[in-house]
Amino acid sequence: MSELREKMERDLSESSEKPTSGAKAPMDSASVDARAEALAYRAAPDFSNWSCPLPLAGYPTIVMGHGGGGKLGNELVEYLFLPAFRNPALENLGDAAVLDLGSGRIAMSTDSFVVQPLFFPGGSIGELAVNGTVNDLAVSGAVPRFLSASFILEEGFPLAQLAAIVEAMAKAAATAGVQIVTGDTKVVERGHGDGCYISTAGVGVLREGIQVGPHRAQPGDAVLVSGTIGDHGMAIMSVRESLEFESQIRSDCAALNGLIAEVLDLAGSAVHAMRDPTRGGLASTLNEIAHSSGVGIAIDEASLPVRTEVQSACELLGLDPVYVANEGKAVFIVAPEAADSVLKVLRAHPLGRDAARIGQVTGEHKSMLVARTAMGSNRVVPTQIGEQLPRIC
Amino acid sequence: MKYLTEFRNGEIAQRMAREIHSITTRPWKIMEVCGGQTHSIIRNGIDQMLPAGIEMIHGPGCPVCVTPLELIDKALAIAAQPGVIFCSFGDMLRVPGTDADLFQVKGAGGDVRVVYSPLDAVELAQKNPDRQVVFFGVGFETTAPANAMSVHLAKRRGLKNFSLLVSHVLVPPAIEAILQSPGNKVQAFLLAGHVCSVMGYWEYPPLAEKYSIPLVVTGFEPLDLLDGIRRAVIQLESGRHVVENAYSRVVTFEGNRAAQKLLAEVFEVTDRAWRGIGVIPKSGWRLSEAYREFDAEERFHIAGIHTQESALCRAGDVLRGAIKPAECAAFGKECTPRHPLGATMVSSEGACAAYYNYGRFISADELATAGSGLSGAAHV
Numbered sequence: 001m002s003e004l005r006e007k008m009e010r011d012l013s014e015s016s017e018k019p020t021s022g023a024k025a026p027m028d029s030a031s032v033d034a035r036a037e038a039l040a041y042r043a044a045p046d047f048s049n050w051s052c053p054l055p056l057a058g059y060p061t062i063v064m065g066h067g068g069g070g071k072l073g074n075e076l077v078e079y080l081f082l083p084a085f086r087n088p089a090l091e092n093l094g095d096a097a098v099l100d101l102g103s104g105r106i107a108m109s110t111d112s113f114v115v116q117p118l119f120f121p122g123g124s125i126g127e128l129a130v131n132g133t134v135n136d137l138a139v140s141g142a143v144p145r146f147l148s149a150s151f152i153l154e155e156g157f158p159l160a161q162l163a164a165i166v167e168a169m170a171k172a173a174a175t176a177g178v179q180i181v182t183g184d185t186k187v188v189e190r191g192h193g194d195g196c197y198i199s200t201a202g203v204g205v206l207r208e209g210i211q212v213g214p215h216r217a218q219p220g221d222a223v224l225v226s227g228t229i230g231d232h233g234m235a236i237m238s239v240r241e242s243l244e245f246e247s248q249i250r251s252d253c254a255a256l257n258g259l260i261a262e263v264l265d266l267a268g269s270a271v272h273a274m275r276d277p278t279r280g281g282l283a284s285t286l287n288e289i290a291h292s293s294g295v296g297i298a299i300d301e302a303s304l305p306v307r308t309e310v311q312s313a314c315e316l317l318g319l320d321p322v323y324v325a326n327e328g329k330a331v332f333i334v335a336p337e338a339a340d341s342v343l344k345v346l347r348a349h350p351l352g353r354d355a356a357r358i359g360q361v362t363g364e365h366k367s368m369l370v371a372r373t374a375m376g377s378n379r380v381v382p383t384q385i386g387e388q389l390p391r392i393c
Numbered sequence: 394m395k396y397l398t399e400f401r402n403g404e405i406a407q408r409m410a411r412e413i414h415s416i417t418t419r420p421w422k423i424m425e426v427c428g429g430q431t432h433s434i435i436r437n438g439i440d441q442m443l444p445a446g447i448e449m450i451h452g453p454g455c456p457v458c459v460t461p462l463e464l465i466d467k468a469l470a471i472a473a474q475p476g477v478i479f480c481s482f483g484d485m486l487r488v489p490g491t492d493a494d495l496f497q498v499k500g501a502g503g504d505v506r507v508v509y510s511p512l513d514a515v516e517l518a519q520k521n522p523d524r525q526v527v528f529f530g531v532g533f534e535t536t537a538p539a540n541a542m543s544v545h546l547a548k549r550r551g552l553k554n555f556s557l558l559v560s561h562v563l564v565p566p567a568i569e570a571i572l573q574s575p576g577n578k579v580q581a582f583l584l585a586g587h588v589c590s591v592m593g594y595w596e597y598p599p600l601a602e603k604y605s606i607p608l609v610v611t612g613f614e615p616l617d618l619l620d621g622i623r624r625a626v627i628q629l630e631s632g633r634h635v636v637e638n639a640y641s642r643v644v645t646f647e648g649n650r651a652a653q654k655l656l657a658e659v660f661e662v663t664d665r666a667w668r669g670i671g672v673i674p675k676s677g678w679r680l681s682e683a684y685r686e687f688d689a690e691e692r693f694h695i696a697g698i699h700t701q702e703s704a705l706c707r708a709g710d711v712l713r714g715a716i717k718p719a720e721c722a723a724f725g726k727e728c729t730p731r732h733p734l735g736a737t738m739v740s741s742e743g744a745c746a747a748y749y750n751y752g753r754f755i756s757a758d759e760l761a762t763a764g765s766g767l768s769g770a771a772h773v
Binding site for chain 2: 377
């Protein structure tokens with residue numbers, strides 16, 4: 001992403017000298033072609049070489065007019081959003097996208113993204129916006145199909161950064177196999193936003209015969225997690241708080257619908273509950289499931305997959321990785337007899353290599369999460385009140 | 394890196410716990426001084442591994458908890474002023490003042506920032522010459538060297554817009570105050586390892602002698618704590634009372650001489666009020682004459698502070714070890730981490746919050762048997 005950002009900034013500085021000569025002196029001939037093509041406003045995006053046609057009407061940054069419903073706003077749609085997200089439903093540019101979802105029940109979800117910084121190791125707000133909504137649908141047992149995307153932009157926000165975010169969204173949508181079919185842009189005065197906020201909604205079609213929900217965990221069920229915990233939260237913290245760790249921690253931001261589909265193909269109704277442990281981390285997610293299902297959950301701390309660098313960073317700041325956010329992990333509550341086979345499927349998937357069985361559902365200590373510590377003693381792991389605060393010493 | 398695993402070995406921990414069981418013949422009350430140790434004891438369930446007769450009493454060593462209400466109120470008043478950048482460690486933000494906390498001041502437009510080192514605040518001052526940058530310098534001897542370094546640097550760089558709101562407290566006078574208090578139940582202390590890494594432990598032999606009490610310099614990892622407890626019990630059982638160092642990989646008798654020299658230059662000993670406990674003579678540090686110009690209290694002259702503690706809160710009794718958090722009538726009812734009445738319910742190092750978070754909802758017996766089927770799950 002930083003490469004992309006550098007390129008955008010480089011392009012921008014070239015362009016701002018000569019506003020209409022965006023195609024001048026790019027780094028290689030492939031991107032010359034891509035830019036030329038994009039500038040001619042006729043290309044369906046080929047993301048291997050795709051580049052956004054900037055600047056628009058000579059403005060290198062967002063101005064109030066981009067949200068004014070006039071020509072500037074239209075240009076943003078026509079030259080940026082449409083080429084990036086192009087699909088038949090979007091192309092009509094109507095007030096609403098008309099979708100064919102076939103028969104069956106649909107799932108719908110919405111989410112807002114206000115992350116700072118907008119670009120971080122392992123991703124950006126763009127990937128987060130797409131993957132977050134895709135994952136919310138997927139863990140509900142749905143096949144994600146269509147997303148909406150609303151942008152709230154702050155006056156003065158560099159168009160090059162917006163283009164980089166849009167490109168990241170387009171790539172993430174293509175990877176997840178979903179289409180962004182409708183959207184909106186608003187501009188707020190400088191100082192009234194934080195660069196760029198994105199709000200998404202998503203719809204998906206529920207898979208036949210799948211009954212999952214946070215209230216369906218049963219005593220005896222196994223608790224599985226699809227990989228290492230805490231990566232996203234510590235990646236954000238490492239750049240946001242200007243902490244310099246020896247090794248860079250990358251966000252785990254990823255779309256999980258493929259991985260989840262494989263699990264459901266295999267285990268079907270043996271999967272009782274799925275969640276993506278984002279804000280509040282694994283502990284909050286398991287507490288919610290315990291509460292919704294009226295069961296207890298016991299986990300073994302020694303079995304939790306945590307990267308060494310994440311654990312070290314948490315130790316340094318006095319944080320507990322079970323409360324740190326993830327953006328590409330899922331928790332599965334499955335019937336005990338299916339646990340081994342689900343774990344095998346998870347580990348065979350590129351996004352589930354570090355999957356682990358971390359505990360079980362029990363009829364005891366209802367609505368509570370209890371962890372067996374490495375010392376062999378137990379502790380209650382409560383839901384956090386607010387965000388975790390780094391400790392003094 | 395190896396410290397993350399080496400001192401958390403469950404098998405060795407169980408072995409040490411068995412040893413403590415085998416040498417314990419009578420009930421003993423041991424106080425761990427430092428809030429970091431309280432956190433680790435509860436977090437790792439060390440208290441459950443001990444014989445029933447050994448009671449860990451949680452000491453006053455949580456800087457967040459003992460910072461006086463008046464100073465919190467001053468911090469809130471300074472942070473709310475336009476033109477001020479108020480910097481603090483993260484867990485001070487939720488400590489309740491009389492009417493609000495720093496989060497609320499931030500929400501109302503105050504520029505309150507979490508930093509990880511006072512030196513970051515000095516950098517902020519350098520970068521923002523038109524703003525007054527204040528760092529909330531709280532804590533024990535552990536955080537003092539970095540705070541001292543911040544004013545030292547500010548002076549050397551001639552910064553006129555940096556100041557320190559100081560509430561430093563010292564461990565030895567607090568231990569002495571506890572030992573002198575009527576009805577004291579503490580029979581041995583685990584000394585705070587990180588305090589001793591700075592100060593050494595040359596201050597403690599007279600205390601051990603005067604009060605006939607075992608003092609064991611102890612670290613923070615589970616095995617460190619078990620070793621500290623083991624050594625304290627051995628002394629108690631054999632009627633000895635000396636200072637022992639169970640944290641020798643970090644702590645020396647002399648401590649960090651360079652840090653002590655800087656501390657002596659920047660700070661001077663003063664009487665200090667401890668929240669919930671009261672004034673303990675010569676139990677804190679303030680900026681010395683040479684550095685007084687960097688004292689935020691001098692710079693901002695906040696007047697008209699009228700503090701009012703909650704009438705229900707018994708944080709002082711908890712901090713003195715007189716009661717356990719759950720024995721306070723407000724615990725878990727009027728007072729929770731969401732609505733803390735006292736500072737001990739705020740910090741994750743605070744005894745009340747540690748109790749509430751890690752143990753409150755479940756009986757000791759139920760907790761001990763929870764997840765008994767887990768051993769299979771761990772080794773899939």
